[in-house]
Amino acid sequence: MKLTLIAVASTVFALSLSALAEDMPGMKMDGMEGMQMKQETTQAPVATADGTIKAIDTVKHTATIAHGAVPAVQWPPMTMAFSVTEDQLTGLSIGDRVSFSFRLEGGKATIVSIKK
Structure with missing residues (x-):
């Protein structure tokens, strides 16, 4: 019984912390007008x-x-x-030997450049 009560209390506590973390829109930003926010623009590497x-x-x-x-x-x-x-396919046909670069994102490979 004690273990069940401890497990329930721990779960409630953990969920309350995640609920508090989601309350960021109400955060006061006074005095931070000149601060620049860095955005992540990381792209998958090109192979x-x-x-x-x-x-x-x-x-x-x-x-x-x-x-x-x-x-x-x-x-x-x-x-x-x-x-x-x-546009990338212009001038290419089946059987052509090509050199190409591509980006792999989310399991999808997308050609960045391709040439004979």
Whole structure:
């Protein structure tokens, strides 16, 4: 019984602390007018690779590329689809050998630049 009461009390205490932390909008900012707030603008790093275009899907805006190992993101050689823009695909076709850089964010690989 004591352990149950202690567990309940600890949980209530922990939840009350998180509720207090959410009350930041009411924080007084007097005297802080000149203080600059730093915003995080961290982007995922860009990795580079070489490969061969295996497929292009203009509807889904993807290029499937068979590429070598990419040590920057600890990938072995594989074939996968990358998100691309229409402009990036200009002049490229299936079978082209390409060098490209990409950014991996949220499990999605997006081409930053690509060239033959």
